[in-house]
Amino acid sequence: MGAQQVRDVLGVRDGFAELYGAGPEGVWSAPGRVNLIGEHTDYNDGFVMPFALPHTTVAAVSRRTDGRLRLHSADVEGPAVELGLEGLAPGTDRTWTAYPAGVVWALREAGHPVTGADIHLASAVPAGAGLSSSAALEVVIALALDDLYELGLQRWQLARLCQRAENVYVGAPTGIMDQTASACCAEGHALFLDTRDLSQRQIPFDLAAEGLRLLVVDTRVQHAHSGGEYGRRRAGCEKGAALLGLDALRDVPQGGLDAALAELGDEEEVRRLVRHVVTEDARVERVVALLESGDTRAIGPVLTEGHASLRDDFRVSCPELDLVVDTALTAGALGARMTGGGFGGSAIVLAEAADTDTITKAVEAAFAAAGLTAPRVFEAVPGAGARRIG
Template identity: 55%
Template sequence: MTAEGAERAARAFRDAFGAEADGVWTAPGRVNLIGEHTDYNEGFVLPFAIDLAARVAFRARPDGAIRLLSTSGGDGVAELAVSGLDRGSAAGWSVYPAGVVWAFQERGIEVPGFDLVLDSDVPLGAGLSSSHAIECAVATALNEVTGAGLDAEQLVLATQRAENAFVGAPTGIMDQSASLRGRSGHAVFLDCRDQHAELVPFDAAGAGLVTLVVDTRVAHSHADGGYASRRAACELGAEVLGVKALRDVSVEDLEEARALMDAVTFRRVRHVVTEDQRVLDTVAALRASGPAAIAGFLDASHASMRDDFEISCPELDCAVEASRAAGAIGARMTGGGFGGSAIALVPSDDEARVRDAITEAFAERGFRAPRLFTVAPADGARRLA
């Protein structure tokens, strides 16, 4: 699949620009196993890179022009320039590579003009971080082509800067970290305060399980007001409690916190604080007992996001409830919320039954048919060819 994807991107580049690419780089999407909206609160997350990825075929050019094309179609070739790059000069998916160029330039790195073809199989709007996959693939290519020598931590911060200041999405560092640091057969346990990362074994197949993704096909956007308002509530909660970030609040502190803030802000705080603890508990369970031991934490995480953080939606709840009723041992929505995907840990022998039950439940409620697929932990961003 990896070789096939590299050749597809290289062939599309030849067809578009009439020349061979300098190389093909890739970066995967991610599934967040647990730890939602904890990253920008300097807490803990446990994502893994998935076996769906963005690939970029890249060729430097001497004239400072940038030409961008996606194999998924759209508006044809987007034309930009390295000099004077700003948010107003890019539109659609081109804001992601443009933002990375801008972030590299902000670091004093001289970026040449280039032609680029994007070929991605990470579903758009599904909560699997399709945008960060693009950014990390472009950043990995630029890092090599320019000789910048940025390490994983610096690449994480550069792509976060592109997201926050150029794209305009107030995201944390989880998605980039998973895409850049991932390894096959492992999840990435990340401390978002200091970027300390550890690989934690996550071998679902070895435990007789599959990780089923239910793409509700309800599109969401991190740049919309729902995400920003949740982040603002977290910042308010930290200010009221006199801490740098909600990472510094323990579960034992919550009863006292309840009396200090309005009910909505308290629920937002409670989600983040308990979710941090669930990440730590999940890591401990994976190390001690394996994937089957984490099911209850997934269920509790979804309930917290549904009731306290209020970022679920009827389709996500349907996916979780139907999968659990049909045999999944644990399930939760994943990603920023307001749409996107749910994940379910499903015994391999029950996968077909769970898939059918979810599809039937969506049809019964009049929802758009979901897209169902399994994912496994994969290697992170790298050069393919």
């Protein structure tokens, strides 16, 4: 266990004991994620390629037998929130507690005998930055309760339950990628995931060995998946599939995009959404092929193509994300794009290791010149998925 993990375990153990009067039964962690390529494809049964960040949400947890759930976060001021399990219902909570409570609700709805818990949390995953802080929170709770109650669930099953919690209990129409990434990613790898059947392949992704770096630039522009714009994009994709007589946009053949767009006629907004999803699925497969052939630098232009598609067709970028991408490319980046659901959050930048300082300074200077809040820039190194750490 690394020094940071030791601090995480000790911190949440001490916080738990101070709150609840005794130590927890265990400590678990679940990471945020960066999506390398494959944006807004997961709810279209398509392909995605995330990897786990070293930034994690940590939970100290003990069971209860009285039907009560007590929740506390070191990152939120105030006392522990106490809830009755019988009263958990979708739409009843619009605060941070909806995410862990929603997981408990989803487990119980699926017939799993969860009778209560005391939970204390701390997170290093930046909220609202497009790095899946909500999925990390959901997955760490699901894994802890799976272990403590000996439910015997597979990681993909935990991800599905967490997605249900976010879709139904929280009311955010997200796909399955974020929860699967947090639950299933492996250190030093990117996860090639088929979101239709949840088949997955771990693709080695060691940029440092090739003299490369991947920077995450958090614009500090907050986004929220439960907002209406994300839901409208998803509804538009579903409309496109229905008009084409398909189960999902995944089923548009790569060679049949032009015919599909013609069939959609004057449905211009739907045409744009369909074009993004179909071409983005193809970009994921291209990146996988390039990484497996050892041509890692060649993925840069593919990332940049993905940003243009998200900006122009899916229209989920924002001026701050575009500024990061344009500035980084001008400063010598191999590729760059927004990552996550959009409307703010973060961008990723692929660069030669020797160029990262120059690119970082250029982005910071561009934000300063535009009168924007300074971005947060850090290197993304593929970390481990969710696990018990104490």
